[in-house]
Amino acid sequence: MFANTLFLLSAALTVGGAFAVLWSKNLMHACIYLLASFFGVAGLYAVIGADFLAATQMVVYAGGVVILMLFSVMLTGGSSEKINRFGLEKIPAMGNKKTLFAAGFASFVAALIVLKILAQFIKHYDATPMTANLPTVERIGVVLATDHILAFEISSVLLLGALIGAAVISRPRREKND
Amino acid sequence: MNSTVASYFAQSKEFQAVVVFFTDLFGFDATSFVSFLLFGAVATIIVGAMATIGGLGTYAERKISADLQMRHGPNRVGPYGLLQFLADGVKMIMKEDITPKAADSFIFLIAPLLCLVGVFATLAVIPYSSGFILSDLNVGIFYLVGMASLVGVGIFLGGYASNSKWAMLGGMRGASQIISYEIPVTLSILAIVLLAGGMSMGTLISSQGGMPHEWNLFHNPFAFIGFFVYFIAALAETNRAPFDLPEAESELVSGYHTEYTGMRFAFFALAEYIEVFVVCAVAVALFLGGYKVPFELGSGQIFIDKIGMDAMIAKNIGNFLEIGSFMTKTLALYYVVIWVRWSLPRLRVDQLMTLCWKYLTPIALFNLVGIAVWMWLFDGASLFTLIFHSTGSAGGH
Numbered sequence: 001m002f003a004n005t006l007f008l009l010s011a012a013l014t015v016g017g018a019f020a021v022l023w024s025k026n027l028m029h030a031c032i033y034l035l036a037s038f039f040g041v042a043g044l045y046a047v048i049g050a051d052f053l054a055a056t057q058m059v060v061y062a063g064g065v066v067i068l069m070l071f072s073v074m075l076t077g078g079s080s081e082k083i084n085r086f087g088l089e090k091i092p093a094m095g096n097k098k099t100l101f102a103a104g105f106a107s108f109v110a111a112l113i114v115l116k117i118l119a120q121f122i123k124h125y126d127a128t129p130m131t132a133n134l135p136t137v138e139r140i141g142v143v144l145a146t147d148h149i150l151a152f153e154i155s156s157v158l159l160l161g162a163l164i165g166a167a168v169i170s171r172p173r174r175e176k177n178d
Numbered sequence: 179m180n181s182t183v184a185s186y187f188a189q190s191k192e193f194q195a196v197v198v199f200f201t202d203l204f205g206f207d208a209t210s211f212v213s214f215l216l217f218g219a220v221a222t223i224i225v226g227a228m229a230t231i232g233g234l235g236t237y238a239e240r241k242i243s244a245d246l247q248m249r250h251g252p253n254r255v256g257p258y259g260l261l262q263f264l265a266d267g268v269k270m271i272m273k274e275d276i277t278p279k280a281a282d283s284f285i286f287l288i289a290p291l292l293c294l295v296g297v298f299a300t301l302a303v304i305p306y307s308s309g310f311i312l313s314d315l316n317v318g319i320f321y322l323v324g325m326a327s328l329v330g331v332g333i334f335l336g337g338y339a340s341n342s343k344w345a346m347l348g349g350m351r352g353a354s355q356i357i358s359y360e361i362p363v364t365l366s367i368l369a370i371v372l373l374a375g376g377m378s379m380g381t382l383i384s385s386q387g388g389m390p391h392e393w394n395l396f397h398n399p400f401a402f403i404g405f406f407v408y409f410i411a412a413l414a415e416t417n418r419a420p421f422d423l424p425e426a427e428s429e430l431v432s433g434y435h436t437e438y439t440g441m442r443f444a445f446f447a448l449a450e451y452i453e454v455f456v457v458c459a460v461a462v463a464l465f466l467g468g469y470k471v472p473f474e475l476g477s478g479q480i481f482i483d484k485i486g487m488d489a490m491i492a493k494n495i496g497n498f499l500e501i502g503s504f505m506t507k508t509l510a511l512y513y514v515v516i517w518v519r520w521s522l523p524r525l526r527v528d529q530l531m532t533l534c535w536k537y538l539t540p541i542a543l544f545n546l547v548g549i550a551v552w553m554w555l556f557d558g559a560s561l562f563t564l565i566f567h568s569t570g571s572a573g574g575h
Contacts, residue, residue, distance in 0.1 A: 026282075028338065029285070052316075054317075055320040055321045057324075058321070067327075074338065136316070137376075
């Protein structure tokens with residue numbers, strides 16, 4: 001019962017946060033709703049006993065990504081004028097009723113197809129009882145360092161590239177000596 | 179099942195009696211219901227006690243600063259001015275709650291709450307003693323790092339929502355400082371996780387012993403350096419002087435909480451003082467032996483064997499000794515934090531970033547590699563065992 005309650009709360013937080021992000025007109029508010037949604041996802045991970053994933057979700061998304069988003073929203077600034085000096089609309093329209101309806105219908109059909117494909121797996125899914133919170137850290141570590149070593153290395157190279165790129169960009173340009 | 183306060187008290191006869199009572203009353207097995215009640219009660223006690231410690235922290239801050247500056251400090255309300263924080267609290271509640279006209283009222287409301295929630299959530303994994311821990315999560319320390327990062331969001335949003343230049347600058351500084359210093363903090367924690375072989379608070383502490391030579395601090399030279407890296411970076415993460423740039427009163431009036439009044443301001447202050455306690459508690463748990471008491475007094479086994487005491491009473495005595503050991507070390511570090519604040523001048527912003535990125539981060543990385551090499555070379559033996567025992571019989575601590 002406790003796990004069910006936790007699941008419902010987390011799911012409500014996730015979905016509610018995501019909808020609030022869509023409906024909110026204020027970018028900063030949207031960031032906060034996104035934070036709530038991320039917390040809901042962390043809760044979902046916790047419900048299925050993936051404690052390491054839940055904690056990582058909080059460290060990476062709540063701590064890092066949301067703050068970076070807030071920073072970038074603030075640094076890029078905003079202005080009340082929606083049209084820039086070239087007469088172009090700064091914020092491209094998110095669509096009108098027609099496009100939204102078409103997109104909604106298309107995604108509904110796509111979701112039905114995906115569900116149809118997934119149905120055979122879902123139907124034969126036997127709900128295994130929750131393991132007694134076995135530590136997942138060790139298994140994740142072993143799998144990362146053996147089976148998925150390539151993905152691990154590729155992501156580390158990507159991060160290194162981002163680090164060097166940031167250092168190069170933020171470095172003050174040297175005046176050329178004449 | 180993780181070890182919690184509930185699983186500790188479940189060993190006692192009284193707990194079983196209460197379970198039997200409720201089982202008869204409801205007609206179903208009431209073990210989890212009683213655990214839930216107990217859990218709620220203990221959580222309330224811990225939050226209340228921590229709020230008091232946060233309040234007393236403000237008192238200690240003023241009293242110690244007064245000592246260091248040859249003043250008296252607060253001495254009117256209650257004995258030695260001890261009740262000053264309650265008087266301040268009453269004053270804060272009575273103040274008018276002002277929201278600036280141009281402020282973003284939704285974020286303005288939610289920012290202090292984010293700070294406080296982030297700090298209180300970390301209390302769930304603080305190990306006060308072997309039995310008195312709300313939840314010994316498998317990812318305890320990692321969870322703590324994740325939750326503490328909410329404080330950064332709160333400070334940043336508080337600065338942004340106030341719509342004031344001082345608050346804005348303070349919030350920006352706070353966020354950038356907290357993000358930057360999270361790296362050396364996490365790296366030093368990671369080094370100790372490597373040493374202990376687990377991320378739960380129980381594992382981290384049980385790898386140490388009660389006597390100073392069994393602490394992780396003196397386990398090897400890298401851990402010794404790591405402690406200071408952690409402590410300096412943690413000071414910066416909690417915005418304490420000499421790193422209190424987000425609220426630098428000589429430049430920014432009061433930083434991110436310039437526009438806050440009354441209880442909302444008090445939330446920020448309370449969050450800061452409790453976070454200092456949490457940071458000190460983590461330092462104690464990771465490096466200074468945690469709740470361990472010398473000669474294995476903490477388990478209470480010696481009372482059972484020598485005096486023939488009842489097992490539960492002996493365990494309770496052991497746990498009280500452990501709480502005492504933990505609190506003594508943590509509050510001693512708390513004193514050092516305040517002491518540092520009133521002794522050192524504030525850093526400049528560029529010096530702050532230089533310290534983090536050019537000194538602390540490389541040193542922390544070096545420590546991480548160093549500890550890994552040490553564990554591989556000496557098979558996890560501490561420096562003490564290497565010197566005083568033959569390597570063959572090492573281990574055991």
